[in-house]
Amino acid sequence: MPSRSWTDQSKSPVSELKLCKVGERTRSCGIDGAVILTFTIKSDCCWTLNVHGKCVTPSNCSAIKHFSQSVTVDNVNEMLCCLDKLKVCPAHPEERFVRMAKDKKGFRDGKVSAVLDDSADVNLNGEKHCCTVRTKSCEMLVPSGKCSRCVSYRASLRTMYSHWEKSVLSSPTKHTTSSSRTNVRYLSTPLGRKRYHSLRARITSTERKLERLVHKIEASNKSKGVVVDDDLHQDLSTIVEEQTPSIHKLYPEGSYKRLFWEQQRELVLKQNSKQMRWHPTFIKWCLNIKLHSSAAYEAIRDSGFISLPSNRTLRDYTHHIKSSTGFLPEVTEQLINREIKVDSLKLYEKHVSLCWDEMRIKENLVYDKHGV
Numbered sequence: 001m002p003s004r005s006w007t008d009q010s011k012s013p014v015s016e017l018k019l020c021k022v023g024e025r026t027r028s029c030g031i032d033g034a035v036i037l038t039f040t041i042k043s044d045c046c047w048t049l050n051v052h053g054k055c056v057t058p059s060n061c062s063a064i065k066h067f068s069q070s071v072t073v074d075n076v077n078e079m080l081c082c083l084d085k086l087k088v089c090p091a092h093p094e095e096r097f098v099r100m101a102k103d104k105k106g107f108r109d110g111k112v113s114a115v116l117d118d119s120a121d122v123n124l125n126g127e128k129h130c131c132t133v134r135t136k137s138c139e140m141l142v143p144s145g146k147c148s149r150c151v152s153y154r155a156s157l158r159t160m161y162s163h164w165e166k167s168v169l170s171s172p173t174k175h176t177t178s179s180s181r182t183n184v185r186y187l188s189t190p191l192g193r194k195r196y197h198s199l200r201a202r203i204t205s206t207e208r209k210l211e212r213l214v215h216k217i218e219a220s221n222k223s224k225g226v227v228v229d230d231d232l233h234q235d236l237s238t239i240v241e242e243q244t245p246s247i248h249k250l251y252p253e254g255s256y257k258r259l260f261w262e263q264q265r266e267l268v269l270k271q272n273s274k275q276m277r278w279h280p281t282f283i284k285w286c287l288n289i290k291l292h293s294s295a296a297y298e299a300i301r302d303s304g305f306i307s308l309p310s311n312r313t314l315r316d317y318t319h320h321i322k323s324s325t326g327f328l329p330e331v332t333e334q335l336i337n338r339e340i341k342v343d344s345l346k347l348y349e350k351h352v353s354l355c356w357d358e359m360r361i362k363e364n365l366v367y368d369k370h371g372v
């Protein structure tokens with residue numbers, strides 16, 4: 001191998017020799033290893049070369065135009081040493097171009113004659129970049145600097161950028177309305193702030209709308225609602241019982257609709273929600289609604305159309321484990337009790353990552369009521 005960054009990736013039985021040069025790939029969560037180039041020697045001594053996943057041949061890359069078509073014992077070392085010395089063309093990794101490429105639809109559709117390349121880090125003037133905008137005809141390997149095709153493409157890229165920038169600035173509403181799908185990461189600070197305000201306004205108006213609807217339902221319940229007397233209650237219970245076989249026929253065991261019917265029926269029969277044993281799936285569904293919107297859950301529960309577990313019941317589930325700082329033995333125990341068979345997991349399923357969002361804790365602002 002020409003240097004320590006090379007590795008032999010040939011699979012046994014060896015039908016071809018696969019030599020890879022590895023480098024780094026920077027991600028928001030850390031640095032990964034990445035294959036920079038793969039040099040494959042086939043059984044008939046012909047070779048192929050892939051750089052950042054793109055096929056490179058002597059006809060489309062001037063840096064290797066002197067490579068012969070087949071590999072021999074005499075020239076293999078020379079070829080590998082030459083590949084090791086060559087650099088990957090950094091193309092145009094400037095943040096503004098990358099930002100445009102991530103936002104512009106043409107790049108995603110492949111309609112622009114350049115692509116966003118993030119398969120491995122590139123180096124430009126000693127600085128590392130995790131992403132670059134590369135022309136489709138890029139030569140990929142160069143002795144130094146950039147390839148001639150990327151250099152000549154720069155003028156078009158700058159023109160494209162100035163048009164894109166104007167379009168973003170001239171139609172800010174496109175990116176700042178609450179329904180915009182543009183990722184906030186790509187917006188400048190003033191545009192991001194506008195987007196934040198429009199989202200805030202949308203939340204406030206939705207909350208007001210919800211409140212109005214809750215009042216409306218409550219008022220309608222009060223004025224038009226009918227108190228069911230014991231006889232009618234008995235009749236309704238009988239109808240529910242009579243219809244149960246047809247419901248069973250219609251919805252198979254284990255389906256959500258059947259579970260819903262069973263739970264509501266059980267509650268009607270028991271008449272006292274305290275004796276009710278809720279199905280775990282039903283509890284999960286209720287927690288899902290409640291965690292999305294507590295007010296919506298309350299509105300559904302108070303409407304009386306269907307019976308749902310009380311807040312106290314749900315609280316027992318959400319506060320099953322008392323949260324605290326550091327590793328919690330109860331959480332670890334729960335994970336162990338899930339009886340995950342480690343041997344049956346795939347390699348990627350065994351990787352665990354711990355993520356921390358940024359946080360700032362002000363003294364006396366938060367307190368633990370259990371510890372006071």
Ligand SMILES: [Zn+2]
Nearest residue numbers: 089138147150
């Ligand atoms: Zn290039």
